[in-house]
Structure formats: C-alpha cells, structure tokens
Amino acid sequence: ADRHAVTLWARDDAQLAAMAGARQNERYLPSVPLPASLRLTGGPAKDAARGADLVIVATPMAALREQLGALAGVTVPVAWLCKGVETATEAGAFGLLPHEIQARSAPSLRAGVLSGPSFAQEVAHRQPTALVAASPHADVRAALVDAFHGPSLRVYANDDIVGVEVGGAVKNVLAIATGLCDGLSLGLNARAALITRGLAEMTRFGLALGARAETFMGLSGLGDLVLTATGDLSRNRKVGLLLAQGRTLAQAVESLGHVAEGVYCARSVVQRARHRGVEMPIAEGVVALLDGRVQPAEAVAALMGRDPAPEIA
Numbered sequence: 001a002d003r004h005a006v007t008l009w010a011r012d013d014a015q016l017a018a019m020a021g022a023r024q025n026e027r028y029l030p031s032v033p034l035p036a037s038l039r040l041t042g043g044p045a046k047d048a049a050r051g052a053d054l055v056i057v058a059t060p061m062a063a064l065r066e067q068l069g070a071l072a073g074v075t076v077p078v079a080w081l082c083k084g085v086e087t088a089t090e091a092g093a094f095g096l097l098p099h100e101i102q103a104r105s106a107p108s109l110r111a112g113v114l115s116g117p118s119f120a121q122e123v124a125h126r127q128p129t130a131l132v133a134a135s136p137h138a139d140v141r142a143a144l145v146d147a148f149h150g151p152s153l154r155v156y157a158n159d160d161i162v163g164v165e166v167g168g169a170v171k172n173v174l175a176i177a178t179g180l181c182d183g184l185s186l187g188l189n190a191r192a193a194l195i196t197r198g199l200a201e202m203t204r205f206g207l208a209l210g211a212r213a214e215t216f217m218g219l220s221g222l223g224d225l226v227l228t229a230t231g232d233l234s235r236n237r238k239v240g241l242l243l244a245q246g247r248t249l250a251q252a253v254e255s256l257g258h259v260a261e262g263v264y265c266a267r268s269v270v271q272r273a274r275h276r277g278v279e280m281p282i283a284e285g286v287v288a289l290l291d292g293r294v295q296p297a298e299a300v301a302a303l304m305g306r307d308p309a310p311e312i313a
C-alpha cells in the first residue's frame with residue numbers, strides 16, 4: 001500500500017466493519033495499523049478485483065478452490081499465499097497442490113504463488129524478508145516481483161511452481177515434528193537431524209512430482225523449513241510443542257485461533273507420497289501422532305528404530 005493503490009476484500013461483513021472501525025485487523029493481525037490508503041471492501045470478490053492489475057488470494061488452503069472459482073474470468077495475474085495441499089479428494093486425484101487446484105477450478109487464470117520464509121507479523125512490521133514468486137508464466141512472475149519487491153522485501157523469481165509449492169506444504173508437517181522434538185526436550189542434535197532428514201523427504205516427494213532439486217535448497221524449501229521448524233511464531237511448530245505437553249490435537253488447534261496447515265495437509269501429503277512410492281517416515285510419524293495412533297514418545301522411538309540406511313539413496 002506504500003507504493004500501490006490496494007483494496008483489501010473480506011468475505012465477512014462483521015469482520016470488515018470491525019477493521020474499518022479500528023483500522024486494524026484485531027482478530028488476525030493485532031497491533032498493526034492498516035495503512036491510511038488501504039481501501040476495504042466486501043461483496044462479490046470478482047467485483048472487488050475489477051480494475052486491479054494483480055489479485056492476491058490470502059486465505060487458507062481450505063478456501064482456495066472456492067476463491068479461485070469466484071475469480072474465474074479475471075484476466076490480470078492472480079497469486080495465492082497458501083501453503084499446503086488440498087485435503088478433499090477428487091476422483092483419481094488427492095493431495096492436490098494449489099496450482100493443480102487452479103488448473104481444475106479456474107484454468108483460464110494466469111496464476112502463481114508467493115512463498116518463502118515469512119511470518120506475517122514480521123512482514124507487517126517491515127522486517128527484512130525474502131520471498132519467491134513462482135509461476136510457469138514469466139509475466140506473472142514479473143508482476144509479482146514488480147509489485148512486492150521493495151526496501152524490506154526481496155522477491156526472487158522461480159519457474160518451478162511444483163517445487164515451491166511442495167516446499168511450502170511439507171515444511172508445515174515437518175514443523176509439527178520439530179515442535180514435538182523441542183517440546184519433549186530431545187535436544188538440538190535431534191532437531192538438526194529432523195530438519196535435515198525432513199529436507200531429504202521434502203526433496204524426494206518434490207522430485208517425484210516433477211520439481212527441480214535446486215528449488216529445495218532455496219527460500220521456499222530449506223529457507224521456510226528452517227524458519228517454521230525453529231521459529232516460535234510458527235503455528236505448526238506450536239501444535240507440536242502443545243502435543244508434547246500432553247494437549248489433545250483439538251485443544252492445540254483451538255488454542256491457536258489461526259490455521260496450522262500441517263494439521264490438515266499431513267495425511268494428504270503422506271497419501272500422495274505413498275501412491276508415488278516415496279518414503280516419508282517423518283511425515284508418516286506426524287500423521288500417526290495426529291491420528292492418535294501413537295503417543296509422542298512412540299513416534300520418536302519408531303523413527304529412531306528404523307533400519308540403518310545410506311544417507312543419499
């Protein structure tokens with residue numbers, strides 16, 4: 001909003017009125033005044049997008065299909081911020097990545113994703129952040145870099161949307177695991193091992209879906225994994241910490257007040273990985289824990305009890 005005329009669309013009229021009154025989003029981003037120039041609006045999303053040069057969808061994964069459907073026919077670039085895979089299944093398809101949902105629900109859109117290590121509070125406070133804009137379309141990548149690259153935000157372009165989206169989804173599942181590890185006081189060695197072997201899992205899964213290996217060494221892979229697995233602002237990490245303290249999953253989710261995408265996408269990631277013959281033991285352990293099939297200590301024992309294996313398969 002410093003550099004562009006920006007309209008924030010909200011689906012919920014009560015929330016819209018609250019934001020307009022307080023000029024703050026007290027429910028989701030407290031203590032951050034909304035810029036004076038920011039225009040707030042409701043009504044049909046497509047009307048709000050009329051006249052825009054770029055549309056950003058900033059909802060959880062669960063709302064992406066609906067929101068993209070509502071934007072079908074928009075001709076300017078559209079990008080989402082969601083990190084996850086779809087939990088619902090379609091005939092013959094499950095664990096769809098955001099761009100795969102778009103290809104099915106609004107195929108005419110020219111679209112992409114903005115991802116990378118970025119806690120919203122830090123971005124909102126203009127703390128230095130680097131992101132990646134991914135799309136198969138060069139003009140969409142350029143539009144995102146042009147709109148967002150600035151003094152406190154560096155935006156790199158990448159045409160590997162599969163790799164960028166796999167990184168964003170899988171890091172959430174792995175952050176639950178590292179939260180659990182830290183909550184159980186297993187130590188810094190264990191955390192480093194989980195992050196590194198988690199990166200190997202993420203990369204294997206991504207390669208099986210057609211991603212490039214180098215993407216996982218970048219901002220949306222290693223970068224976001226390190227941030228989310230170690231940063232206490234992470235909601236996914238918090239879920240792991242709370243489970244380690246003996247809270248139920250329902251209690252952990254309830255106490256967040258925000259989405260922790262790893263809770264919703266872990267099963268679908270594992271299901272899709274199994275279907276592709278990709279081994280993801282850490283993600284499997286997270287799913288067993290979320291399903292209540294194992295206790296935290298049993299999940300750790302199962303990982304440590306695996307047979308020896310070469311580091312690079």
Ligand SMILES: NC(=O)c1ccc[n+]([C@@H]2O[C@H](COP(=O)([O-])OP(=O)(O)OC[C@H]3O[C@@H](n4cnc5c(N)ncnc54)[C@H](O)[C@@H]3O)[C@@H](O)[C@H]2O)c1
Nearest residue numbers: 011028058059060061063081082083118119120258259261
């Ligand atoms: N918060 C972060 O630091 C951060 C950073 C990068 C990416 N993300 C990703 O962005 C996505 C959203 O995360 P968040 O932190 O904003 O979640 P959140 O739970 O804090 O907020 C979700 C927002 O989406 C709205 N929403 C929910 N369902 C909707 C629907 N059906 N239609 C329209 N709006 C709907 C809610 O009203 C709320 O404003 C997630 O996929 C997350 O992984 C979050």
Ligand SMILES: O=P(O)(O)OC[C@H](O)CO
Nearest residue numbers: 116117118119234235236
């Ligand atoms: O709070 P989390 O765990 O959803 O992580 C937020 C962002 O994705 C970090 O890049």
